[in-house]
Amino acid sequence: MTKNKSNTNDYFNCMSYLSQYWPEECENSKVWQENRWLLKCYIEVAKILNKDKQAGKGFQALEISTGPTLAPLIPFLELLDSIQLSDYSPTNRKILRTIDINYWKKYIVAVLKLENKKKNSTSVKRRLALLDNFRKQKILDVDIKAEKPFPDLVNYEKFNLFIMHFVADSITENKREYYDILKKVLKMLNPSNHLIMSSLIDCKTWDDGVSKYPSPKLSIKEIETFLLKNNFDIKFAKQSHIEHGVGLDGGMGVILAQKKASI
Ligand SMILES: C[S@@+](CC[C@H](N)C(=O)[O-])C[C@H]1O[C@@H](n2cnc3c(N)ncnc32)[C@H](O)[C@@H]1O
Numbered sequence: 001m002t003k004n005k006s007n008t009n010d011y012f013n014c015m016s017y018l019s020q021y022w023p024e025e026c027e028n029s030k031v032w033q034e035n036r037w038l039l040k041c042y043i044e045v046a047k048i049l050n051k052d053k054q055a056g057k058g059f060q061a062l063e064i065s066t067g068p069t070l071a072p073l074i075p076f077l078e079l080l081d082s083i084q085l086s087d088y089s090p091t092n093r094k095i096l097r098t099i100d101i102n103y104w105k106k107y108i109v110a111v112l113k114l115e116n117k118k119k120n121s122t123s124v125k126r127r128l129a130l131l132d133n134f135r136k137q138k139i140l141d142v143d144i145k146a147e148k149p150f151p152d153l154v155n156y157e158k159f160n161l162f163i164m165h166f167v168a169d170s171i172t173e174n175k176r177e178y179y180d181i182l183k184k185v186l187k188m189l190n191p192s193n194h195l196i197m198s199s200l201i202d203c204k205t206w207d208d209g210v211s212k213y214p215s216p217k218l219s220i221k222e223i224e225t226f227l228l229k230n231n232f233d234i235k236f237a238k239q240s241h242i243e244h245g246v247g248l249d250g251g252m253g254v255i256l257a258q259k260k261a262s263i
Contacts, residue, residue, distance in 0.1 A: 010089040011171060016209035018068040018095065020247055026071075026106045031246040035071070036114070038198065039107075041254035042075040043115055045196055045236050048256060049161070053079050061161040062086070064142060064149075064185065068095035070131055071107040072165050072198070075115070077130040084159070086140035086150065093139045101132040144168065144181055156188040165198040166252075170206060173214040179226060186230050191262040195232070196255070199223060201239055203250030220253040232257040 007014075023029045027036075049059065058081040063073075066085045073083070087093050108127045112119035142149050144167065168181040189195060200206060203215040220239045227234060236256035243251055 007089065007091045010091045012089075012208040012213065013210045014068050014089060014091040014095055020207075020209040022069050022071050022107075024103050024106065026110050034240070034242055034245045034252065036110075037240050037242065038072065038252065038254065039075065039111055040114055041198075041236075041238055042072055042196075043111070044238075045254065045256045046075040046079060048235055049076070049079055049194065057160075059161045060159050061163055062156065062159040062188075063163040063165075064144060065164065065167040066092070066096060066139070067165075068092045068099070069165070070096065070104050070135060072163075073131065073134070074104070074108055074111045074127060077127050077134075080130075080134070080161075083134050083163075084140060085135060085137070086142040088141070088143055090141075093141070096135050096139055101128055101135075104128070104131060144184065145171075149184065157190065159188075160190070160193045162189055162193065162195045163197075164195070166200060169199040169203075169215055169218055170213065172216055175216045175218070178216045178218065182223075182226065183230070186227075186232070186259075189259045191259050193259050194235075195257045195259075197223075197257070198252060198254050200248060201251045201253040202243075203248050206248045209247065215250075217250070220255070223253070223255060227255070227257045231260045233260060 021031055026032060059079050061080055061083040063083060063085050065087050067087060085096060105128060108124050109119050112123055117123065140150055140152055164185060168178055172178040172181060199218060200215045201218055201220055204217050205212045206215055220237055224234050224237055234257050239253040240251045245252060
């Protein structure tokens with residue numbers, strides 16, 4: 001496996017990953033079928049969380065490894081009081097901070113369409129400004145395999161929403177390694193906190209357009225079972241019927257889980 005990485009500390013080729021999975025021309029891209037499915041799941045998850053928001057609960061989110069990718073946040077923007085972005089790779093953190101924010105404009109228009117909301121220049125500008133504001137704040141360095149994943153974070157208490165899209169499942173070779181990481185993430189959450197997670201499903205490999213990487217061939221049912229055993233309720237779980245996505249030898253799933261309130 002040859003890794004043509006942009007920085008020796010990067011996990012993969014960040015620009016190649018971005019253009020393969022989240023190209024600027026969103027609805028005209030060959031990966032749109034998958035991204036449309038993901039964004040529709042995130043919209044459904046946002047609707048579930050919106051009930052808590054309506055009940056007066058704001059969300060302070062921590063995203064574990066955002067990658068170079070801001071599109072998955074678009075359905076959640078109006079729900080968040082704050083979000084702390086992070087990534088393992090210095091190049092991803094730089095892309096997040098410096099990319100022209102208009103790169104994500106077509107995704108905002110597409111999400112508004114999927115939400116059946118009015119897509120006028122005010123609604124697009126509003127979400128673009130929220131997205132720009134969130135990504136301008138300090139982006140943390142994270143190594144989820146390390147004993148202390150976030151060296152700059154004192155505690156996780158200030159967050160009540162944890163987000164992790166295609167991370168533990170994309171950086172592990174076997175299930176033992178995957179569940180060790182997931183367990184570490186679950187420990188960050190307090191009772192009633194939520195976890196939104198996307199995962200490769202039935203996948204042994206995925207690629208960034210340059211190199212191939214392993215994935216532990218997870219099933220959505222086994223992830224759900226693990227979450228239930230670890231004191232979480234499942235509020236949303238869906239698996240895509242797309243069997244071989246662009247760059248993948250399998251499919252994808254999205255889960256929203258909530259840690260049970262302490263008795
Ligand atoms: C498949 S990408 C997912 C990125 C983004 N969340 C998305 O959905 O597009 C996997 C991410 O995990 C990050 N990563 C690699 N090794 C890591 C580690 N040890 N700890 C935390 N993140 C890591 C990579 O930098 C990359 O951003």
